[in-house]
Amino acid sequence: MNDIALSPRLLHEDATERLRDMIVQGELAPGAKLVERVLCERLGVSRTPLREAIKRLASEGLVALQPNRGAIVTPLTLATVRETFEVMGALEALAGQLACRNITAAQLAEIRALHFDMLACHARGDLAGYFRCNQAIHLAIVAASGNATLAATYRTLNAQVRRARYLANLSRGRWDQAVAEHEEILAALAARDGARLQRLLSGHLGAKMTAVLAAVDTGGANDGAYD
Amino acid sequence: MNDIALSPRLLHEDATERLRDMIVQGELAPGAKLVERVLCERLGVSRTPLREAIKRLASEGLVALQPNRGAIVTPLTLATVRETFEVMGALEALAGQLACRNITAAQLAEIRALHFDMLACHARGDLAGYFRCNQAIHLAIVAASGNATLAATYRTLNAQVRRARYLANLSRGRWDQAVAEHEEILAALAARDGARLQRLLSGHLGAKMTAVLAAVDTGGANDGAYD
DNA sequence: CAAGCTCTTTTTGTATGCAAAATGATGCAT
DNA sequence: ATGCATCATTTTGCATACAAAAAGAGCTTG
Numbered sequence: 001m002n003d004i005a006l007s008p009r010l011l012h013e014d015a016t017e018r019l020r021d022m023i024v025q026g027e028l029a030p031g032a033k034l035v036e037r038v039l040c041e042r043l044g045v046s047r048t049p050l051r052e053a054i055k056r057l058a059s060e061g062l063v064a065l066q067p068n069r070g071a072i073v074t075p076l077t078l079a080t081v082r083e084t085f086e087v088m089g090a091l092e093a094l095a096g097q098l099a100c101r102n103i104t105a106a107q108l109a110e111i112r113a114l115h116f117d118m119l120a121c122h123a124r125g126d127l128a129g130y131f132r133c134n135q136a137i138h139l140a141i142v143a144a145s146g147n148a149t150l151a152a153t154y155r156t157l158n159a160q161v162r163r164a165r166y167l168a169n170l171s172r173g174r175w176d177q178a179v180a181e182h183e184e185i186l187a188a189l190a191a192r193d194g195a196r197l198q199r200l201l202s203g204h205l206g207a208k209m210t211a212v213l214a215a216v217d218t219g220g221a222n223d224g225a226y227d
Numbered sequence: 228m229n230d231i232a233l234s235p236r237l238l239h240e241d242a243t244e245r246l247r248d249m250i251v252q253g254e255l256a257p258g259a260k261l262v263e264r265v266l267c268e269r270l271g272v273s274r275t276p277l278r279e280a281i282k283r284l285a286s287e288g289l290v291a292l293q294p295n296r297g298a299i300v301t302p303l304t305l306a307t308v309r310e311t312f313e314v315m316g317a318l319e320a321l322a323g324q325l326a327c328r329n330i331t332a333a334q335l336a337e338i339r340a341l342h343f344d345m346l347a348c349h350a351r352g353d354l355a356g357y358f359r360c361n362q363a364i365h366l367a368i369v370a371a372s373g374n375a376t377l378a379a380t381y382r383t384l385n386a387q388v389r390r391a392r393y394l395a396n397l398s399r400g401r402w403d404q405a406v407a408e409h410e411e412i413l414a415a416l417a418a419r420d421g422a423r424l425q426r427l428l429s430g431h432l433g434a435k436m437t438a439v440l441a442a443v444d445t446g447g448a449n450d451g452a453y454d
Numbered sequence: 455c456a457a458g459c460t461c462t463t464t465t466t467g468t469a470t471g472c473a474a475a476a477t478g479a480t481g482c483a484t
Numbered sequence: 485a486t487g488c489a490t491c492a493t494t495t496t497g498c499a500t501a502c503a504a505a506a507a508g509a510g511c512t513t514g
Contacts, residue, residue, distance in 0.1 A: 012282070
């Protein structure tokens with residue numbers, strides 16, 4: 001009858017997700033050593049699934065393996081953040097172009113709804129909520145491209161950028177600017193203007209990168225990851 | 228004295244590489260089931276490092292995990308091949324743009340040398356050699372971008388495309404065309420004409436995709452993966 | 455003969471044990 | 485004290501043992 005089998009959660013998958021979250025949220029700081037015994041206790045699994053999780057995260061670039069010396073959380077350098085933004089910019093530009101061809105009315109409506117949610121958060125000064133909406137919009141555009149490989153690649157790189165969020169905050173000026181950029185992005189998408197959307201997304205990502213780099217560089221109170 | 232320690236090869240890294248090669252070269256066909264005991268014998272390792280290797284390849288997209296039912300080699304569908312080409316096209320375009328800014332004289336000289344090697348293979352009708360040179364050129368351009376994240380992402384996706392090589396061959400007409408395109412690419416790179424290089428690489432990848440898709444679709448004797 | 459049931463075998467997922475490498479502590483000589 | 489050799493401890497890497505799930509064989513029943 002009930003074929004909606006709750007997928008039998010495997011320990012190593014669970015461990016992978018939780019460990020990834022711990023890294024993205026900065027609970028495990030960049031450069032921190034991953035001591036197997038400690039993480040086993042914290043996650044309540046044995047070393048075998050934990051080690052499998054670590055190997056997966058290594059392939060995602062969140063963890064660096066050190067032969068015979070375990071693993072560390074990948075350090076977040078200015079160079080890698082800039083590199084990641086460059087690649088994500090190209091991917092989002094492509095996604096925008098494809099989305100203009102492939103997006104459905106329902107998908108566009110959902111993005112528009114998320115856009116207004118985002119405006120509401122901005123008006124209230126709710127930065128955390130704004131961040132969630134913003135992420136959802138970008139992921140929705142990427143999903144609307146209809147290219148699953150693109151979406152998967154984007155998500156993997158995005159994890160790297162999200163880590164920066166916990167190192168810096170967002171200036172009011174940059175925040176306002178980001179919202180204005182989103183207005184234009186939505187308009188271009190609704191008009192199915194692929195070339196324009198591509199330019200806007202590229203510029204948007206570039207500005208975001210500049211903000212994040214400046215924030216990270218000054219060890220400062222700025223977080224471009226919100227826009 | 229001798230600190231040049233020959234890196235102590237770890238079994239799981241070795242297993243990862245060999246398993247990846249087996250998949251890329253089609254020794255393990257798309258959709259094939261990965262039976263742990265069999266692979267352990269073939270690779271001469273126990274299940275622990277083998278399973279770690281499988282997890283890594285899962286994150287690279289070469290393997291699909293099936294909870295409680297092991298893993299299979301990711302099927303190669305037309306859709307995923309097309310998707311992968313689309314993403315790689317965007318990445319190469321970005322790489323070309325960056326390479327025009329960052330490439331060193333030595334790097335350019337090496338690419339030029341590879342280009343002539345490639346012409347030699349083409350003249351001799353040495354398809355395998357041509358393929359090697361061609362891959363080396365594209366990887367060198369990506370490397371010359373100076374963006375390591377871009378290079379790593381590119382390599383991961385490239386593994387997917389290389390699998391198609393073992394499903395199809397390359398027509399003479401397409402081969403000649405590809406060589407002509409490479410002439411233009413080299414010229415644009417030497418002239419540091421980023422915009423033009425971007426267009427050329429995009430078009431080149433697009434043509435390659437068309438060739439591969441046609442070849443794969445007809446189950447045919449065509450292999451765009453060579454160009 | 456098809457469909458379903460039970461029992462066996464195989465395969466996967468996880469925990470644990472053991473050996474090698476790395477880390478840290480102790481003592482010694484300078 | 486400082487540098488360094490030696491030894492104990494810890495940690496990693498790998499193999500294996502055990503349990504649960506899936507796959508398969510053979511029987512039964514409609």
